[in-house]
Amino acid sequence: MPLPDDYLTYPHRKHGLDNPHYGWHPVDRRDPVHLKDGTKAIATIIVPVEFFPLNPPATPFKHPGAMKTPYPDLRHFTTRDYGNRVGIYRLLRAFAAEGVIATFAINAEIARRYPPLIEAITKAGHELAAHGVSTAHIHHDGLSEDEERALIAQARAAFPDAKTWMSPARNESYRTLNLLAQAGFTNVLDWEADQRPIAMQTDSGPITALPHYGELGDFKLLLDRSQSEDVWADQIIEAASYSVDLHDKEGAAALAFTMTPYIAGQPFRMHAVRRILATLANMHGLKLASATDSVSAFSSAS
Numbered sequence: 001m002p003l004p005d006d007y008l009t010y011p012h013r014k015h016g017l018d019n020p021h022y023g024w025h026p027v028d029r030r031d032p033v034h035l036k037d038g039t040k041a042i043a044t045i046i047v048p049v050e051f052f053p054l055n056p057p058a059t060p061f062k063h064p065g066a067m068k069t070p071y072p073d074l075r076h077f078t079t080r081d082y083g084n085r086v087g088i089y090r091l092l093r094a095f096a097a098e099g100v101i102a103t104f105a106i107n108a109e110i111a112r113r114y115p116p117l118i119e120a121i122t123k124a125g126h127e128l129a130a131h132g133v134s135t136a137h138i139h140h141d142g143l144s145e146d147e148e149r150a151l152i153a154q155a156r157a158a159f160p161d162a163k164t165w166m167s168p169a170r171n172e173s174y175r176t177l178n179l180l181a182q183a184g185f186t187n188v189l190d191w192e193a194d195q196r197p198i199a200m201q202t203d204s205g206p207i208t209a210l211p212h213y214g215e216l217g218d219f220k221l222l223l224d225r226s227q228s229e230d231v232w233a234d235q236i237i238e239a240a241s242y243s244v245d246l247h248d249k250e251g252a253a254a255l256a257f258t259m260t261p262y263i264a265g266q267p268f269r270m271h272a273v274r275r276i277l278a279t280l281a282n283m284h285g286l287k288l289a290s291a292t293d294s295v296s297a298f299s300s301a302s
Helices: 074-098 108-113 115-123 145-158 176-182 218-224 229-245 267-281 291-299
Strands: 041-049 103-106 127-130 198-200 207-209 253-258 286-288
Touching: 041 074, 041 229, 041 291, 074 115, 074 267, 103 108, 103 115, 108 115, 108 145, 115 127, 127 145, 127 291, 145 176, 176 207, 218 229, 229 253, 229 267, 229 286, 253 291, 267 286
Parallel strands: 041 103, 041 253, 041 286, 103 127
Antiparallel strands: 198 207
């Protein structure tokens, strides 16, 4: 029996991507971008500052860093809390030693519970980014629009001047970008889709996605893959160096990665943190900058 004539006809098939936010621009078919100050690549360090409840919901899923064992999981809870009490201050001192400005993505619940921590981050000159309400408040398409708008409004109230957003677990619904643009956010750290900032189109105007590489993050490499601290440092340094080396062929590059207080801030990992910071801070052609400053540099590029 022959197939009907329209069997292979798909009305939504088109050249490019199956999302409405940005176009299909492979690196070999786009003009290279050159930053005005001659910088070849910009690296951004993202420090997630998160509140983990002892009894997290499992809908739509548990945050990757959530509690692991039956309630009350004090071992994992106190490890996470150690990051906000001890590890984060080690990172702050290491950043200050190299003159590095990072982007601290902070849950609204952290801002409510630990004002002195927010004060220390702000006093050091780092960027404050909104990181949702807490790790128990995941954005997903099962939420109503009003529910998700309320979560964003709660985070916005905690960080009224923030330009940058990162969703808890970096998870979005189909409407998240539009609601973020409505709330006045101009940058988002949930996407990995390029090696330069991408202007994402929404019904409420553009919002720029800075490429944030999970493949370089401490959670992925040190915990999930059980790599050594030195291998993690080598990979970040190699990624930055390669981005600089590719400038003449592909133009300026942007890359962002995480240093998590309860992971990178452990005493036996600080040698790797210091090596990463010292190497990147002194790498010719590379600049370390906050997420907002990185996006601004690319938006004014030629």
